[in-house]
Amino acid sequence: MQHVRGEIIKFLLVLPVESDFRGTYNVLFGLAPPLGLLYLARVLEDDGNEVEVLDFSAEKFEPHKLLSRLPSVDVVGMTVMSTSVHKVRKMIEMIKEKDPDIPVVIGGPHCNIFPARALQETHADISVQGDGEKVITEIKKALNNEKSLSEIPGVFYRTKDIIKKGPPHRPIKNLDSLPFPARHLVKKYLYGRAYNPRIKKGEFTSIVTSRGCPFRCKFCSRRAVNLNLYRTRSTENILEEIRVLQSEGYKYIAIEDDSFLSNKRQAHAIFDAIIREGIDMKFYITAARVDSADRDLYRKMKKAGVVSIQFGLESASQRTLDFYNKKITVEQIKYAVKLSHEMGFLTSGTFVLGAPFETKRDFKETVKLAKSLPLEVASFLPLRYRAITELWVEAVKEGKIAPDEYEVMADSNRGLGLYTAKELLKYCEKAQLSFYLRPKYFVFLLKSSLEKNDFSILHMLISIYLSAIKEHINPFRLHSKKDQKRLEIR
Known part of the structure; x- marks a missing residue:
């Protein structure tokens, strides 16, 4: 052109x-x-x-x-x-x-x-x-x-x-060579409300300390969309960006790496420096693996200002975890969540329902596990076959998914699991309701908020619920009715 x-x-x-x-x-x-x-x-x-x-x-x-x-x-x-x-x-x-x-x-x-x-x-x-x-x-x-x-x-x-x-792409080997993002161009927007509804414009931002993911979960596309590359920034480069963000008036930072805490040596170095320099900010870790849970590291994170951790927990079934190639155990799930709660972090977990062999009994066990854990936030999501993931590639080869279908929900009508997409969605929404609408959960949440002297999670849930109702959205629904129809068998 x-x-x-x-x-x-x-x-x-x-x-x-x-x-x-x-x-x-x-x-x-x-x-x-x-x-x-x-x-x-x-x-x-x-x-x-x-x-x-x-x-x-x-x-x-x-x-x-x-x-x-x-x-x-x-x-x-x-x-x-x-x-x-x-x-x-x-x-x-x-x-x-x-x-x-x-x-x-x-x-x-x-x-x-x-x-x-x-x-x-x-x-x-x-x-x-x-x-x-x-x-x-x-x-x-x-x-x-x-x-x-x-x-x-x-x-x-x-x-x-x-x-x-043109010629083949050339990855940037040294991420430290990149300038920091031009965040001033989006100062007009309000970000971070899902973390804390009281956050004001210009107070919240995010950073990434690496690109790509070193793991190979079968349902996740993050490794593939990063062209199977995993690169990290230096500790000093990350700290310099955090210092700049503090000087620009930011108070809250989400660390958005695909698996931030897996590089424990660097995590220790970053939080050591934050403590040493007296950097006064709050940090949210948006994706952590349970096998990176470590008491000494978590203590350091707490002292440095980390306030929440989100885990990919997926299932109560070891068979399902192994099928997804998660390389974790149910015992590691229990330990990580309990340690996170013990340290005073707001703890979130996501679960995925709908592996090809999973029955409703498996789903019930996963919901039961979620309810037994000290989680402030839990999400139950239907398994999706996303473009270029191992699950998607296998399904395309078997003719169950067309090559131009980039996100398909598990669906027995396609030979993808034991339940239809509609049944799976209903079960996930039922799981959401049963998790949150429990007297035990409200007591736990109130107690947790009092112990932390932090009512942001309670405020957030109420705020999200009221905002959703105002916009005529069911806060427990995972998709619109139009999306539900689209995801069912054609």
Whole structure:
């Protein structure tokens, strides 16, 4: 493709929402800033460009919000998840109808695993596979006719109706070489409400200390979408970013690594430094493995300001855990959750129901385990076969899932488990209700809040419930009725 405008200096970076239902939940309950886009934004700013970010996980999508920006921008960049492909395509169609000549560049998880197909599906102009930070300024040069797209590693592009590609992508080996994300571009958004409803704009953000995951859980796509690479930043580089965030007025940080505490040596070093330097911030660990539970480390985390940990617990069945290749035991689950509670952390756990051989008896055992653990928050989710995971690849080979179905719920009608998608959804929602609507749970939650002198979790649950009711959403429902129909057998 050839760019016909003047020199490019203004970029609009967009995070689309995955679905209307998820988007409503995201806006209501607050997630975290789009760090991937913010890393790109910083690189572009350092290169002398103007950048604006639209985060439709933090504000409701309305076409005019996107289209009104087009007259003042030269390039639109979008993150594409496998579950947001159709939304992205509609947005790009709107953009091209308004301005056919504006280049649209896509990147993110879906482009990492299906770079050429992503172009065909979304009608974008350029798709980037792999790390975008070293590529985006090269794409700018190509659009300004200073070089050819065919020279740029990891780039797929269309010339008329033919998709071409540059050399293979080149991963960034040294993550310390990257500038810190341009968080000032999303200061207008309120993030972190799911962690603490009292958080104000500009107080909450997130960081990642690594890219990728060293583990191979069969239902998880994180390793694959990071192109099977696992890279970590240096301890000093991470600490420097935390110092910068404190100086910018942030008070709460979510550590969003796929498996942060697994690198125990680095975790010890980071929390030692936070304690030594007297950094006064609160930290939320969004994904921890139970086999990383360690009393000395947890004590240090508590002293450093960690307030909550979220575990992927999955099941009460060792057979199921082994099937998922979790490399953990039920005893490790019990130990980690109890230790977390003992240390005073707000403890969350997610469970997955619907392995191919699981019966309702297995589901009941998992719910029973959840109720026996000192968890402030528990989520029961139906098993999903997500693009490029081991489970998905096997199901595609067996003809149970089409190659262009990127997220399919376990469903006996497809030969994926013992129950239909509708039955599985109902059981998960029933599990949610039975966990939360227990007198024992309310007593535990009140006691836990009093012991911690922290009522944020109680406040959060009440706030989420009232907000959901106000927006006519069942807070215990996992999908909209439209999504439920879509996920059932066609």
